[in-house]
Amino acid sequence: MGDLVAQETSYFFGDSAIISTYINPALPLNKKVQVGLANLDVGWNSGDISYGDIVSKNAAGNRYLDPVEAKLQLGGIHQFSWYADIRTLDLGFRFKKFGILLGHGFRHLGQVAFSSDLLLLYLHGNEPYIGKTLNLEVTPDINAYNELYVGGQYYLKTYTFGIKYKLLYGIANSNTEASKLDLTTDENYYELFLDKDYTLRSSGLVNYFENDSITIDFPRLTFDNLFYNNRGFALDLGFSGKVSSHVDVSLSVTDLGRIKWDFTPRKFTAQGQSKFSGFDILQFTKDTTGFSIQDSLSELLNIERSIETYTTPLGGMFTLGGKYITKRWTFGGIIQYNALYKKPIIHSTISAIRKFKFLEVGASGSIYPNSIFNIGLMAKVNMDPIAFYFSLSNVPGIFNIERTRNNSGSFGLMARF
Template identity: 25%
Template sequence: MSYNLKSRFLLLLSFCVVGFNSAFAQSGISLYHLTNSTYQGSNFNPAFFPEGKTFIGLPVLSGIMIDYNGRVNYEDAITTNEIGEREWDIDNFVDNAKKRNYISMEAEISTLHVAWRKSKTQAFSLFVRERIGARGFYGENVVKTAWYGNSTLVGDEIDLSRTALDVRYYREYGFGVWRSIPNRGINIGVRVKFLNGMVSAVTDNKFDGSIGFEENSYIANFDLNSATINTSGLNIIDAGGSDLTSHMISNGNLGAGIDLGAHWKITNELSAAVSVNDLGFIRWKVDPENYLMADTTFRFEGIDLADVGNFEDAYLDSLQNRLQDTTLNRAYTTGLNTSSYASLMYQLTPNDRFTGSIASYIVRGNFRMIYSAAYTRKVGRVLDVSANVSRIPQQGIDLGLAAAVNFGSCQIYMASDKLLRIWDVTKIDAVDFRFGFNLVFNGKGKSPKDDNSDLTHPSPYGKKEKVEKSDGIYWIIRKQKPRPVYEKTRFKDY
């Protein structure tokens, strides 16, 4: 890695170590409430297999997801002065920072999916997806220190316990199996995934520490325990060229994952669904670098953080000096960011359904919960639409909407979980958008040809007779050939 890139990365690391904790804000609860209306429903619960015979996804077009969740919006940093002009007011934003704030950015791209229904009770799928995520948590002291300098923290300290950073990009190749058990009213699904990691930067789970500022001085005392960040792929990105191309196609960062789901029809009207997704790991062996500051105590003397001019150079020089003898090149393993969904559904009519759902996301031991209530409506074979009210971490109550429109064998879907502030761009601090185009063959909701197999019974004329078909008390008699018609005999008069 070049000196410049490494320097910037270490500076980023230092700020993350000072104030970030992992979080996972991805939702998708609106698209989830369409259940099996789209193939993408199986991404949330493998037991949601769509209606139809064969399903094909086109590269990129069949699945694009962008999800951002933060604290900052335009209104937080802008104010109106006495003469009615709009001007920056960073002090207002800094003063209103919460004790714990997180930021999360997620993106997914569907490279390919192919699924087919082998029979009424069994189906299979193959898929490839690109998954990118960056997550972090920052405290109010970090924001105030960066803006006002350390003068606001004289005699106080910043607690760094449970601090973490999680940035990763990986590709998943998957195979799914869906099975229906009609006599028990249960659908189950399993998706096994082979994973290939591209880029990673994660902090050690055991990290702990604090930064204390002495009174009447600018001396900062750092106490860091197991302050480690593991990276993979950064040198390859810096080098570029054919090595980067080869790395992005395939490399030795391998892992495995599994998704599990079930959907149980309790009564004709009531059903329940539960799923657990992304149970697994990735072993990062290609271009690993481990930056360690284990059990370190050191002091910064005479640096005024409000003096931005010399802060970066002084901080980087000191940090690099402490890391240069503790940089290793050893492989490491990261777990996937597991998510789970649980729902109770009430089918009011064949076309109207009410759903209550809970979704949880886990990143390195941290939970984020989403609570949602939704109404879903089928409009013939053309339109499926769902609207919901959800409580989303950091954003509070928000509205979501999802729709799937079918034009013959073509299906278009769109979904968003965050619509309340979309009409006022200045207040947007979170974005969730999903879009895709699917090819669905054999008609959405079209039943396979009836072979009348349910009417087959043993013949009443004895075991040696062939099996015949009956419906209740009536026997179904095979169509007989018509009798031959003979020409009438003509009689002559004598």
């Protein structure tokens, strides 16, 4: 995933703007007053499979899950990740020896991991897997919160040290603490055995679970819990410096913290072993008589519900960057380890940017796990004191959406005085 591309974009431009402090609080402000307005950064990553890997189109033009095209193997785990970072307002003030940073943002990221076995069970039914154990793991880990921050920079010759303290107010969360769901079809009696140790916690996301029905509110930008519920904190630390007149380096760790979820914190658990005197799941997925297997599956799961406060950590993001800057060109590179997700994502990006009087344009190349060919474009229009920028991390991907495994984009507006 192009994790927080707006941060990378600002860094690569070689312009120490307020939004560059998202990625490192020690990237020095180059103007006395800076304002960031409505900066948006969104992206997604589908891991090792794309939409086109598991879906085909029939003669009528309708799409369907294709067991032949899928080529899935038993035991595989796949994941889909996404994020949206909306910065409503950022302020930066530079003085002789120090700087002050203030701002608000809405952060939303999620990752759903699921097993190949679950898709294969849906595609084929359980008949081909009699006598085998299928892993039906599904782990929806979603986090959305408001962020208020205050920070500072200290300038020491050609080096800068930076820190941000963030107050977090959670909007919605789901956190999978245990995810064991092993289904076995007995080879002699065709009975289903489910061995389970599953725990899911949620606040503001899973709103109702009764009589085997569930409703989910997808996280949205809201200030409902601001200052009152689901409170937490996070810390950003950074360093940057000039190695020579042309070379800059930076190192940072951001979003180290936690959130305590106390607004309707629900806990769902399913433990132990269950048995059902079986059926062929494929027959009932194709059944048109209205027969429902919901009661049977509910009996297998036997979910217990309770109210219990819980805490989720923010794993942090670690970034190492460097730039070579000349009068007309800026060459940059970043390596980033994103542990904000339950299953961390690592990626690297290089860029080259050509500078003109009122315009900067550039290209980037990024490498992610399972996706090594990602060519991006970025541009910034400078009309002092206003600057506007946008970027896209995987331009070829927009022309082949079905086979694309990741993409991200950003745009924003800044004022500098």
